[in-house]
Amino acid sequence: MPMNRSYYFNYIENKLQVLSNSVATRGKLNVLDYNIYSETFFANLLNMIFNFNLENMNTFKQNIEGIDLIDNENKIIAQVSSTSTKQKIEKSLEKEIFNNYPGYRFYFISIAREAENLRKMKYKNPNNVLFNPKEDIIDVKSILDNVLNMHIDKQKAFFEFIKKELGEEPDIFKVDTNLATIINILASEKLSEIEEYSDNSFEINRKIEFNSLESVRETIDDYKIFYIKLDEKYTEFDKIGANKSFSVLQAIRKQYVLLQNKEEISEIIFFNIIDNVIDIILKSNNYVEIPYEELEMCVQILVVDAFIRCKIFKNPEGYNHVVTR
Incomplete structure (x- = not known):
């Protein structure tokens, strides 16, 4: 099955x-x-x-x-x-x-x-x-x-x-632990080479409109508030020499590139990225089961973060560059 x-x-x-x-x-x-x-x-x-x-x-x-x-x-x-x-x-x-x-x-x-x-x-x-x-x-x-x-x-x-x-409401108090677990799993994924991508910044709403992601706006609004928390988690890993942020963002980026070649509708690509990342985690030998609602929430946080950091979807031209991972 x-x-x-x-x-x-x-x-x-x-x-x-x-x-x-x-x-x-x-x-x-x-x-x-x-x-x-x-x-x-x-x-x-x-x-x-x-x-x-x-x-x-x-x-x-x-x-x-x-x-x-x-x-x-x-x-x-x-x-x-x-x-x-x-x-x-x-x-x-x-x-x-x-x-x-x-x-x-x-x-x-x-x-x-x-x-x-x-x-x-x-x-x-x-x-x-x-x-x-x-x-x-x-x-x-x-x-x-x-x-x-x-x-x-x-x-x-x-x-x-x-x-x-x-379904159960995700346990917000477990976000730190769950994110750490999921980051570890995604960071261990073997990635093939993919093309370079831009680190341009953007205004979130304008990027949503630019990519025709109106139906995804609510999801992005719900999880963009975790940007700072996730950045802190990435920083913790990177300080000890484990470049987890790059690996995780590349894993998500890889799914975007693969889906972009198969699908033209942006909303479908966005939600399929989430589904594919969840599938990677569920199949990992290192995965320790957590309630599905919590797993889904953490993956949505990671994908929205990748969207904000300009790792997935196109960026509108003319925006000032900011330091991102």
Whole structure:
């Protein structure tokens, strides 16, 4: 299995399993707040996997028993439940509310337990709701089966969705340690010769505009504040004779040069540099695992810093030269 696919899947699996276990545990304690939040989360999740257009019914009507989600375009209604039993499903199917939605298919979403046994059962269906247990009962395992076989681009998009919804906030207090680790890894990369590049300074906003990087502006603004901290870290290494700053910046520069020859859209190049550098780190024998959110943040700091130091992307002409590494 390719490295990226394996990493994306493992991350998604871990986050969904943790959520499922948390819902189950809190349900036993009668703490049901996760159930409420899960309705919208699973609506968006299923929309991404199956191209549905599910919406939370509570947006339109409050507390409709038996129905949590609805997709009027594809004629789908769904219930999101942490109680996964035959009795629960049959109790839902007997609700008269289903008569208001003729021709709609019913999905049962089990968010706390595997539902393999439920798919093998037969159910009383007094309202003749469209419902095929083998296909219309969804659990975390069946979701992961779909994720595993996704095209890599779709899997990455799904990974980003899970990271935004269920990921941890990066630990800002670990920035120093993590940056040092990552600098060491990147500095050890073997680099082929690449062309010389300019050390001209620039105004960040004008360089963004010059390179058509408007969609990247927010990322640059978020991480440019770490310029001084990273400069201090580079200085620490360079004082002891380890020219880490040059090696790290060259490693990032190399990715830029390679991508520039394959891709014309600047925004794609920028984010692919980040992805490629993360991949280098993950494949390193020296990598000591840290939360992905912290790894990604550190790499974004390094790439934004390289952008500021004129190591990647073109520099507008007519700017005064300043001392950079």
